[in-house]
Amino acid sequence: MQHGESIVDIFRHEQDYLNKVVRVQGWVRTKRDSKAGISFIELNDGSCLRNLQIIAEHENSGFRELLDRLGTGCSIGVEGKISPSPGKGQSIELHASQLEVYGWADPTTYPLQKKRHSLEFLRQIAHLRSRTNTIGAVTRVRNRLSFAIHQFFQERGFYYLQTPVITTSDCEGAGDIFRVTSLDPLKVRSTESEDVYRDDFFGRPTYLTVSGQLQAEIYALSLGKVYTFGPTFRAENSNTSRHLAEFWMVEPEMAFYDLQDNIQLAESFIKSIIEALLNDCADDLDFFNRFMQPTLKEDLERIVRTPFEVVSYTESIDLLKKSGENFTFPVEWGSDLQAEHERYLTEKAFQKPVSIIDYPRAIKPFYMRVNDDQKTVAAMDVLVPGVGEIVGGSQREERLDALLEQMQLKQISKEDYRWYVELREFGTAPHSGFGLGFERLIQFVTGLGNIREAIPFPRTPGHADF
């Protein structure tokens, strides 16, 4: 069929399009009729936040009967001339000479009427919510950030690595994980004990991955620099605005990088993708700035131009103790930092992103490199104002003996992780990496209160619709 121009192109090159006849296709956001027999249609095609105003005169042959029924949600194709607009709010408009309706939307049943809907309500109609300004803008931001992630790593010689979703290992013993099975639970006889897996697809228990890191280490220790960008899973029963059962992670892993290199890479990475967003999604960010968080754009701009702070966990604890703040959770060397502590550090003490390094060994996973003090590990968490931890990473333990000791202490099975140990037996090398939770990043750059708006089809306890 005859494709239209995309509306974003028309706005971007207004002068070129002026007085030209174009064809556009999209969905009617609103229609209003003047007494002079003219309909004003706000048309959106998803290519940008802005609508193109269509001027349709009822006297055009066949228009009247279409325009009488036309309303919010209808899908149409329009041909006509781009002209300067006398109206406020836009500099150009399209004067329709042809109008075609592809799909009607009955105003008595179409759930997305003109008025603003709550984000909670929109979640229940996830098949229609991408027709709203908010979710449209989220989609464009998500898309731009996704590509910026690939661009950042590709420009630096990293290889995109697709690590498996189905796995027999549970990475760091990360708690609640989903099982994958080809068996029908209604037909499993529980008396069979472990034999039950004999008939399962893989012949043993398998799970949904919680991280691609350990597999990424394999590729870093052979090909140098890699990154994953894919779905990861937690079966944690957390009904909060910050948790999803299925979410996307970015996990770079680099041979011959130590903790300092890792910190620098994470900082360049965060700045680079936010800069791409500021450059290419200005209208969408303006929208979030206006409706979600009034300081959003300046916050993002500040992050791009400010050097991140680097501070050790031990220093952080000192700062928190001396802060005079009345924290709910006690501040104690050896305990994990709580949200309130993180907020104090990023929002009050430093007022910018902070990389906290060298955490106590006891509270971090087995694969992190033990520091010379034997009490801390070469970990790093990057905290940002307003959101808290956005990146978590470390230098990995590349020394065979030290790794085996860590595994024993943390009760990690040497048999299950035989291959991981072998990476240290054969041509081991210093290496580092980090992980970034993609939906938390989306929350951060949009100011969205609930992570369920940051992903097209959120999976949370009791919810796996669409």
Added chain:
Amino acid sequence: MQHGESIVDIFRHEQDYLNKVVRVQGWVRTKRDSKAGISFIELNDGSCLRNLQIIAEHENSGFRELLDRLGTGCSIGVEGKISPSPGKGQSIELHASQLEVYGWADPTTYPLQKKRHSLEFLRQIAHLRSRTNTIGAVTRVRNRLSFAIHQFFQERGFYYLQTPVITTSDCEGAGDIFRVTSLDPLKVRSTESEDVYRDDFFGRPTYLTVSGQLQAEIYALSLGKVYTFGPTFRAENSNTSRHLAEFWMVEPEMAFYDLQDNIQLAESFIKSIIEALLNDCADDLDFFNRFMQPTLKEDLERIVRTPFEVVSYTESIDLLKKSGENFTFPVEWGSDLQAEHERYLTEKAFQKPVSIIDYPRAIKPFYMRVNDDQKTVAAMDVLVPGVGEIVGGSQREERLDALLEQMQLKQISKEDYRWYVELREFGTAPHSGFGLGFERLIQFVTGLGNIREAIPFPRTPGHADF
């Protein structure tokens, strides 16, 4: 730590590096010693197929004891001057002035010795196989194609859409699917019947997705053009060289595209990503050309410059009937094309890629648009010589009545797909899309015989290691 240069950069800019002191880091592929007290080390850092030759003289302080033990698989850092090489096979080499060993590899236990290993053997050591030329080259090809996919769609205004892995729908009733559960099968009492799901994470049966298409249609029918690129799953018990239980799919979906537009997009897409590969992975393709398939590069080049054939299913059947070939499977209107039929069409009849369109309605899924003849649907399969079907797609049924009739005929539950039906009730529009199996594409462009080499960690019946 002090990063080295990547070896690919040194080869790319040989003249600039000549007589400069550089630092490189990587893994020893081979070492051989001359009687004159010189070791020749072939160093690979994964940045390209080629090794950099390191010249290390034993008389350098501290070198001798390192060089005595150094062998295949060791991880080292070297500093020295890039010099013209008198040896054959390379124009430059590095004369080491500093040598550091990060990780040893005991030659009596390291599984990857100099000799060639079978791909079957390498699969059992998937944590080390990326250190081989073959899997290194596959990784670079996979990476380049992945990015080319993103580039192709981003340049054309498509949005990258991450569709869910966990789903309650089984798409087209695609057969065997994996279940996802937070329940321990050993603790489930089968007497509980459907109630068993009350305690499950999502409160009802959930599965691993077989396709993101239906969700992509949601976004196409609101934002215009989208594509997915993510993992999909089949629990089919197929132990063949063409099947994986977990594989990646690319699925573009476009509003206001009919079947013709879809065919053209698929052709441009395939050509564009293969062209990117020919331009940027020449050495890796030469390698596959040499060791896997002697006509590989010319086949790929021909595909880029040849217009694809478009032929209807009905015409294909006629061609096959008239072919005089002795097929194992009967050629009959209404049956699906078998591999032998596809090969005849691409390799003998047309000798190039062929888009076959307008398949019988009865053998295609419910969502394909019914043609005016009521007997066929607006489907398209793109077949390529040597591999067969690489892309499958269709124009989707956008008409409410026609969709409902299809669902009834194919026994698809209107309740389960309520949201899908509603997309046709509210602002429906003509739209189309297709899917490309990423690992089959990798097989096609590398000539790899077994799909298990086309993905880092293959999942097949009985195998989910690493």
